[in-house]
Every structure is written in C-alpha cells, then in structure tokens.
Amino acid sequence: MSLDETAVKPHDALAACLADEMEAVNRLIRERMASRHAPRIPQVTAHLVDAGGKRLRPMLTLAAAKLCGYQGPYHVHLAATVEFIHTATLLHDDVVDESARRRGRPTANLLWNNKSSVLVGDYLFSRSFQLMVEAGSIRVLGILADASATIAEGEVLQLGVAHDIRTDEGVYMRVIRGKTAALFAAAAEVGGVIAGAPEDQVRALHAYGDALGISFQIVDDLLDYWGTGATGKNTGDDFRERKLTLPVIKALTGAGDEERAFWTRVIGQGVQREGDLEQALELLNRRGAMEQTRNEALAWADRARAALEALPDDPVRDMLRDMAGYVTERIV
C-alpha cells in the first residue's frame, strides 16, 4: 500500500483529498447548466463538461479554501464558478480559432454551430456570475470580474498580434497571463478570500496560481513543437495555425537574415511547404529555443512552489507544491 501511495500522481493525490468537494462541484455544475426553456444549452455544455478535462481550476479553489481552514459551503460555488468561466472561454475560443477538436472530441461549434457556441458561452458566463453572487462576497466578485476582463483583453490582444513576427516576450507574457494565468490566480485567490485568510496568504495564493498558470501554458506551447502523439497534442498545430509562441519568439531573437526570412514566410505570410515543420524544429533546436523555453517553464514552476512558503504547513500545501511538478512533468 505504501509503495502504491508513493506512486500516486500529484494531480490524483489532490483529487483524492478533495473527492467529496469535487463531487459537490460536479453536482452543482450539472444542476446549473440545466435550462428549463432552452434544451440546447445542456446539450452543448454536457458535450464539453462530460468530456472531462482535469478540473485543475476548481481544484485550486477547493484546495486554497481547505488550506486556509474554510468551513462554509461557498468554496463549492466558487469552484463551479471558475469551471463555468473556463468552459465559457473554451466555447468562445473554439469559435475564434475555428477549432475542430477539443479534449479528443469534435468541438461544439462543429457539432452544432458557431451561434450555439457563442450564446451558450454567454449563458455559462451569466450562470457563473449568478453562482458567485450567491457566495455573497463583493471582494470575491471584484477578483473574478478583474480576471474576466484580463482574460478577454488577453484574447483580443492575441488576435491583434496574430501572425505578427515582431511579437516579443512581453506581449507573449501578457497574452498567456490573460488566456491562462489570470483564471488560475483568481481561482486560488478566491479560495483564500472566502476562508478569510490573512492578506499575505491571499497574495501568496494569487502568486502561486499566476506562476502555475504561466508554467502550464509555456509547457503547452513547448509541447506543440516537442510533443508526440502520446501527449494528446498534435505536434505542429501552433505552427500550422501560425501562432507566435515562446519557442518561436526565442528562435527569432538573434536569428540571422535567412532564418528571419523563413519565419516571415511560414508564420508571417503563412506560406508553408512540405518539410517546413522539420526545418522549424531544426532552427528551434539550433537557436537553443527549446531548451530556453523549457527552462522558463521550470523557473515558473519553481516560483509557484516558492509562493507557497507563506501558506500554512499542511498536507494540502505539499500537494499544491507537487502540482507544480505535475504541470512540468511532460517536459522533464
């Protein structure tokens, strides 16, 4: 048994520790995604919710509340809120990216249509808003309102710089803070706020979620060039969609005229030919961009772990620390 226990993955350990609360969150999600009048809403939502996903964000809220000694019922509402916001953004993202697959299934915009994805996303966002109002904390509402604005601003920024090879690391960081880290940070922070944790702990939870989210997104962007089929990502998707992610930004730094001309053609102009992906991978390695990106992801995971120092010494804190390792485990 003890051998098995040490073999338990960090994500599973946290999930097991929060099993009852997560069950309550899932119940609340199913209950609130219903609509008496518009049956298409639960159809579209269930398609996405049932497909699973790792439920990282609601787990952060539950773990933070538990770690800070919360005894009330509203961490469950806030965890469901965070998952609804996440699901709403996925629905809108798939419309914006014209995606065909998500979590191993056809996307909702493909199965129904873009209209349904836009409107059901709006519905879930409104439902998330109702859930957080029930929790009754203006401060929590402010944190989630700010996170929502950062998410939307990041998405518009990403659209504005799409295919622009002048995009630098500062803009990249702002984009991924919007698309990923803002909700991770808010998810952890509101768990502490609802528990009435001291200010330094609330700040630490925010910093932890922020760093964890940044690490998570950098790993995701790295795996798009590094991954194999086993990671669940298709190598080269970002390349084909001409996304300016960190590996490419790093490869462009100090690239000579010839290399710059290559990136301008394949990403900037979108003229891609047979063998270009292999050429891109070769350049990424030659410029050390893969290694530098990997190091950056690991450094952010370290920052996430360091932020936890301000929080109570508790098994949940150890599990949150292990989560930083879980996020980067596919690149170590």
Place this chain on the structure above:
Amino acid sequence: MSLDETAVKPHDALAACLADEMEAVNRLIRERMASRHAPRIPQVTAHLVDAGGKRLRPMLTLAAAKLCGYQGPYHVHLAATVEFIHTATLLHDDVVDESARRRGRPTANLLWNNKSSVLVGDYLFSRSFQLMVEAGSIRVLGILADASATIAEGEVLQLGVAHDIRTDEGVYMRVIRGKTAALFAAAAEVGGVIAGAPEDQVRALHAYGDALGISFQIVDDLLDYWGTGATGKNTGDDFRERKLTLPVIKALTGAGDEERAFWTRVIGQGVQREGDLEQALELLNRRGAMEQTRNEALAWADRARAALEALPDDPVRDMLRDMAGYVTERIV
C-alpha cells in the same frame, strides 16, 4: 418658449432632464471601453457606441434612481453597466444573425471579423461586471446576473425555435423577455435598489421596465411588416430571415390549410419567391394579425404606465409615463 416645450418629444424631455448624468455616463463608457494593451477593443466599441442609439436603458436607470431620491454617485456606474451589457449583446447578436448593418452602419463583424465581435463582446461584459462591483451592492449584482442569464437563455431559445412555425405566443413572449424586456426591467429596478426605495416601488420599477421592453419589442416586430423606409427599418427583414414574430404567429392561429402551407414554405422551409412578401402582408391583414399585434403593443404600454402608479408623484414619473407613449408612437 412654452409652445416649444410642449412640442418636446418624451425621449428628449427625459434626456434633457438627465443631461448632466448622461454626460457622466458617456464619459465613464468612453473611459472604460479603453484598453491599454489591445487597441482593437476601443476601435470596435467606439464604432458601435459612437453610432448613437437612443440610450434608453441607461436613461431608465438614471430616471429610476432620481425618482427614488438617490443622492450618491453609483447610478452612473449602473447606467454605464447596463449600456455595456446591451452593447455586448449587440456585438454577439450580429455574429449570430450574420447581420451586415446596425444603426445605419456596417456591423463590427463585417468591418473587422466575427472573432473580434465575440471577444470584444466578452470584454465589454467583463467591464460591465467590474462597474457593477464598484457600486458595491450584492442585491444589484444579483439582479443583473439574473437578467444576464435570462438574456442568454432567451437568445439560445430563439435559436432553437428559429424557422419553427409551431412556435406559439408563450415561446415568443419568453424570447422577447430575454432579448429585450429583461434588461429594461433590470435597468429600472437597479435604479430603485441603489436608491434604497421601498420594496413596492422596486417591484413597480421592474414591472414598468418589463412592460415597456415588451411593448418596445412588439412594436419593432410589427414595424418590420408595417414600416416604411422612414422608420429606419427595412420592411421584410424578419420575413427574409424567416423569424417567427408575433404578427406571423397570430396569422397562423386559425389559418386554413392553404395559408399554413404558404407559411410553411416561406418561413419553415425558407423557399421564398417574388411576390411572397406582398402575399404575406395580405394574409397578415386578412387574419387581423397586424391589428391584434398593434393592440398588444398598446396594451403593454398601458401596463407600463399603470405600474408607475406605485411610484412618487414627480415630473420624472410623468416623463417615464410619456416614454410608454414614445415607444408606441410609430404605430399609433
């Protein structure tokens, strides 16, 4: 002067009475639609905001707060909130309806693209959420969260019953409560709540906004068959887009087999030929559907006026009463 004053239109009278506050609302809207990082946001929003629109919804909030004796600054935030929610839904509506024109201009989805409209709509919704958090009232947040959910649910419902000639008046009412009346009702209600008005007055403001919004939407749907170029609506747009609006629903009630076959072809199957719109207008008149729809709009305007009885006797109340006449003036 007094002759001129009696000639002032109800909308203009209310606008003049609320001029200072409306200026503050417009300032706040311009300030909050800015984005430091994503310049496309103010571009898209300004395109819509600068095009004008009647600003009916924020005027309802300001008028309700004034009528109930509010002295603080937050009615301005709530009025801006309501206009942001409205603008966000317009951006998403135009994507869903694939519209090409709005307020006499090309739509944002046509000028930029659907992606920008989806994401900028999300941004405005988040900004509205931040504004209402600043007002600091959980009750107000609950009212606006519920209204947002009703709006989104109504939109999805409308999508689900599109082109379905079995749609009845109950479903139609639910759809227009979502797409129009819910925000009118919430706009008026939050003005009373922020002013700390007694419960019966808050209920009356909600009932007024609800009835006014329903009347407004029925008039809009009626004018689509009745209007001329002078009303700013293109006659027959709803017909061409195969929308089941109240005139058609009423014409279908008691229609014989031949008439039903006509509506099934043009609305249900979308097979429309030269002369079909004229044929539709003839049937709408023959079945008394135009007259019945007009009477319904007038009855809801009466209900709006009646709801005001519970509110303080005040010049602002008289102006709100006149607004019910303004909404129906194009059909009397």
